[in-house]
Amino acid sequence: MLKRWRKSGDEDYTNIPSIPVGENCLAIYPFKDNSTALYPYEAWAYSDIRVVDAWYIRCNSINLSYTFPEKMIRRFAQNVSFSMTLTNPFQIVSSDFDSRDPEVAKGSQPLTRNFSFSLNVSF
Known part of the structure; x- marks a missing residue:
């Protein structure tokens, strides 16, 4: 609000109205x-x-999983696998949003990022 209208002529450099x-x-x-x-x-x-330019791209989830080949684990297990999941890792947003999240009310509370890791071993 520092750039609001304060006196006549301010309309040349701002579009924020004065405080009524x-x-x-x-x-x-x-x-x-x-x-x-x-x-x-x-x-x-x-x-x-x-009115703002409202484009954005959001990555909701990244999943990575791997199952070890049987010949690598046959001495100690029947099956070994692990997986990782990352939710809400990133978004690319129009500069008009000024670092706000377009999917959240008023854009002030970002969606949380979550990371999970799992390891499954069968004997």
Whole structure:
């Protein structure tokens, strides 16, 4: 909010409205028939200035598993395998999202990353 309008002429370098005080808090009537009243922040919220480029790519899961060949383990086991899973490892997001997660409400809480490892041995 540091770049908001503070005085006349600020509209040349910012698109963030001023903090409404006094007469700036009054409703405006943007349509010719004066039937619809909008308050300053309401008008700003409905404007196209808040529209962003919304593309993103998310990797939900990476799984890796391996089963050892029988000839490597026949002396001590019948079967040995391991697997690793990583959930929500990364996402690539449009710069308009400013490091927020597009799939989470208000983009402020990132989805958690989880890592799991398993080892299965059969004798």
